[in-house]
Amino acid sequence: MRLMRIDVLNFKSFGGEVTIPFQSGFTAITGPNGSGKSNSGDAIQFVLGTRSTKALRAENLKELIFNGGNNSRAAKKMSATLTFTNPQREDGTRQLRVDTDEVAFTRSVRLTEKGEPKSEFRINGEKTTSGEFRRILKEAGLRGDGYNVVLQNDVTTLATMTAHRRRAILEDVA
């Protein structure tokens, strides 16, 4: 199972539709400061279900919707989609409990008439509950808060934190 691509629409600094395709192996992402590299990592965390928008450097869900930059109009809805390969294994099962060779997980936020953010979850385009969405990801070992995602400055934090805080990490893992 691997991540095939990220598709975002009006997610943070990605105004309009942007696709970021991934191949297997080792991919490097680069570009100038402020270009959107960490925001693409935020899209991964956003879909896989980070509890708090603060981890995405946003005060609330509304701040995750493209704000227009200095030249365009702010958007009213946004979405982020992660598409994974999901091949059938020798015993006939798949790692993700969805019966397709590729599975697309979409989380979106749109603003209601009153400007309130409303979240929606889709698997392969079909609406589903946030509970089912997270259960399927969790059962396949895909979590929003795992140590497979190392955010900018996590290394410095880990290196300089107190011994007690570091032991708490061990407890989390255990």
Add this chain to the structure above:
Amino acid sequence: MRLMRIDVLNFKSFGGEVTIPFQSGFTAITGPNGSGKSNSGDAIQFVLGTRSTKALRAENLKELIFNGGNNSRAAKKMSATLTFTNPQREDGTRQLRVDTDEVAFTRSVRLTEKGEPKSEFRINGEKTTSGEFRRILKEAGLRGDGYNVVLQNDVTTLATMTAHRRRAILEDVA
């Protein structure tokens, strides 16, 4: 008035005598991780009088003495000397209240028989009190805690600190 050179003897990772000469203008210091670049900055802070050894990444004065690395014996005393130019100005005065064209400030620590660290201060090689040493530096505008010294990670700290902490910095400066 400019810094002419740093001379260290058994200061932190500098085993033996090492001289680092500086010219006017813009100097870059580079080298591998752990080579001693930040330790040379610690030598500057150590002489100009930082209050706490923790700012020099040491638990106490003893930790500032060369510990021998993996191959040599630990030293029993160390010293760091900063030499400044001190030209006579048009009105006959000098920025540093010492009547020489160059002034060397030396701070040293040696271990007593009991292994207790004992500090000494010298100006142009002559022993002086820590009070006089700091007064002469302070009157010339040379401080150990000024914003002219930006330590590794100070930028990240300044960028991510709370607004209250940042206002406290303003108070310090005022």
Add this chain to the structure above:
Amino acid sequence: RKRRLLTVFEHINRNFSRVYAILQPGGNGRLRLENPESPFDGGLEMDCVPPGKSQKTRRSQLSGGEKSMAALALVFSIQDFEPSTFYYFDEVDQNLDPFNCQRIAMLCRRRSEAAQFIMVTLRKVSLSMANHHIGITHAGDGVSRRITDFNREAALALGDAFEKEM
């Protein structure tokens, strides 16, 4: 609960010593529970001696890059304990010299045969070790886009952009 923590500690500690020796050849590192009898009353320290340094070296004395290499060894150790199908690293090489950049990128490259590795980086050495390259940019209007036809040469050229003008 205490037994679970001690078991996980043993496991991750073995990983840590192994990974640290790979990332800092000639050095040695291990984890230490400050209070092994009653682990929840103490913390978890990293005792690392980079190549050439005294065995008495304490973590707080380490340089910026040496601390980062220790922290990265811990990250890889936790990942070995609980493997994933993909890994995303955002600028983990900020204070690493070119040789340490290469050691981290090399380890990612080796491990990418078993799992997908995605690394955000500004460092030429790290860029040069990746198999695939993605460029992100924002035109003067703050709108993020992916750079088309981006490859290793283009990625390395971004870093040179300034040097060419010199």
Add this chain to the structure above:
Amino acid sequence: RKRRLLTVFEHINRNFSRVYAILQPGGNGRLRLENPESPFDGGLEMDCVPPGKSQKTRRSQLSGGEKSMAALALVFSIQDFEPSTFYYFDEVDQNLDPFNCQRIAMLCRRRSEAAQFIMVTLRKVSLSMANHHIGITHAGDGVSRRITDFNREAALALGDAFEKEM
């Protein structure tokens, strides 16, 4: 005491806007006391809009490099308020892209006509902008030494050391 803080704030704020415009051309930045009436009850925020971004941008949304550039503008602003004869910068360019590295190094270079600038850096762009170069190394024995006959070419070669072996 409150009047002193407000005076210093006004002065440093003017410096900040001026320096930020130099470091981030096309962007604008200013400092803000959260509670101007009673400054000690509130904090000091940096309101920065990098080039191309929305005027509604909040500091916490900024990227790593954008936050560093804001913090560096603040450092230079405080230095302008209380100038010194020498400045020592230890790896302030850790998360800057090559263009921002150059802007910081360029400002240091211009200001080094009036004061001595000493910058520790691992970045090739920053190294290439200095007048003088010092190399520090430790042989395999953990003993720090200065590299003799070190110059710009040698400094840039350290960064390439790995690339040559590729």
